[in-house]
Amino acid sequence: MKDPEIAALCARLATRERAADTARQRLDFDMLAMLYPTPDDVTVEPMTANGVEAEWTSTPDARHDAVVLYVHGGGYVVGSLASHRHMVAAIGRAAQARTLALHYRLAPEHPFPAPVEDTVAAYRFLLSQGLHPGRIALAGDSAGGGLVVAALLAIRDAGLPLPACGWAISPWVDMEGVGDSITANVVRDPTVTKAVLVEMAGHYLGGADPRTPLAAPIYADLAGIAPLLIQVGSVEILLDDALRLARVAGMADVPVDLQIWPEAPHVWHLFHPELKAGRRAIEAGGTFIRSMMAEGARTG
Numbered sequence: 001m002k003d004p005e006i007a008a009l010c011a012r013l014a015t016r017e018r019a020a021d022t023a024r025q026r027l028d029f030d031m032l033a034m035l036y037p038t039p040d041d042v043t044v045e046p047m048t049a050n051g052v053e054a055e056w057t058s059t060p061d062a063r064h065d066a067v068v069l070y071v072h073g074g075g076y077v078v079g080s081l082a083s084h085r086h087m088v089a090a091i092g093r094a095a096q097a098r099t100l101a102l103h104y105r106l107a108p109e110h111p112f113p114a115p116v117e118d119t120v121a122a123y124r125f126l127l128s129q130g131l132h133p134g135r136i137a138l139a140g141d142s143a144g145g146g147l148v149v150a151a152l153l154a155i156r157d158a159g160l161p162l163p164a165c166g167w168a169i170s171p172w173v174d175m176e177g178v179g180d181s182i183t184a185n186v187v188r189d190p191t192v193t194k195a196v197l198v199e200m201a202g203h204y205l206g207g208a209d210p211r212t213p214l215a216a217p218i219y220a221d222l223a224g225i226a227p228l229l230i231q232v233g234s235v236e237i238l239l240d241d242a243l244r245l246a247r248v249a250g251m252a253d254v255p256v257d258l259q260i261w262p263e264a265p266h267v268w269h270l271f272h273p274e275l276k277a278g279r280r281a282i283e284a285g286g287t288f289i290r291s292m293m294a295e296g297a298r299t300g
Contacts, residue, residue: 014190066097073142075200111206145171154242165292175210179240188235227255232258233264
C-alpha cells in the first residue's frame, strides 16, 4: 500500500520548474525556510568556525558536550543555513545534541576542494573547543552526504582523531552519473535528473578528475574511517550511489548501516513537517548518533 503523504509530496515536486541561473536556484532553494519555519524552542546562534560561516542550533534537551556537525546538500552549488535550518534542528533534537551547521563555500565560485577544506576546518574548531571526538558526529544530505565521507577521509589522512560516526543522507558520491539507478529510476524520481547532476558536477569539479577520491568517495580507500549510517530512498536516481558507497565501505571493514526507505524521494527528511517517513528517518538517524556517541565515550 502506497504512503499517501509521500505520493502527494512526489506529485507536487514533479511540477516544480528549475530556474536557469544559479542565483535564482539558490533563492528558490532557500524558500524551504519559509515553508518550514524553525520551531520556537530552537535556539539559533550565528557564528564562524575557523573562518567558515556557520550557526549553532540547540533544543532544550540538547547535551552541550555532544555536537552534530552538519553540511547541507544542494549539489555544492545551492543550499544554505536557511534552507536546512528546520531539518538540522530536528536532527539535533533526535540526537539530543547541539548542531553546528556549515555554509561552506559554494561552486562555481569556490570549486573542489573548498567544501572539504571548510568541513575539516570546522571539525578542527570543534576539537579546539575541547569537545571529545567521540562526542562529535558528521551528518549531511545529498552533496553533503558525499561531503561527510570526504571529510572523514580528510580527517583520517590528516591524523586527526576520528569522530563518533558519519550519517550520509541520500549521498551523492559519483561525479559521472554511471549508476544503474540513474536510468532505472528516471521516471520515479521527481527531484533530480542526470542532466542536473552532470551540470553541478562540472561546477564543483572545476576541471578536476571526476574520480578524485575526495570528490567521489566511491573511488577512495575508506579503511579506518568512522562508522557510517547511509539512508536512501528506493525511488532515487542516486540509489546506486548509496549502494556502491555501502559496498566500498563494507569491503574496507567500515561498520555500515544501510537503510533503503520504500517510496522515499531524495532527502525526504527535508519535508519532515508534512511527512511521517521523514520524521521516522530523522529519529532513526538520531538513535544511531546517540548509540555511536555512547560507544565513543566508552572507548575514548
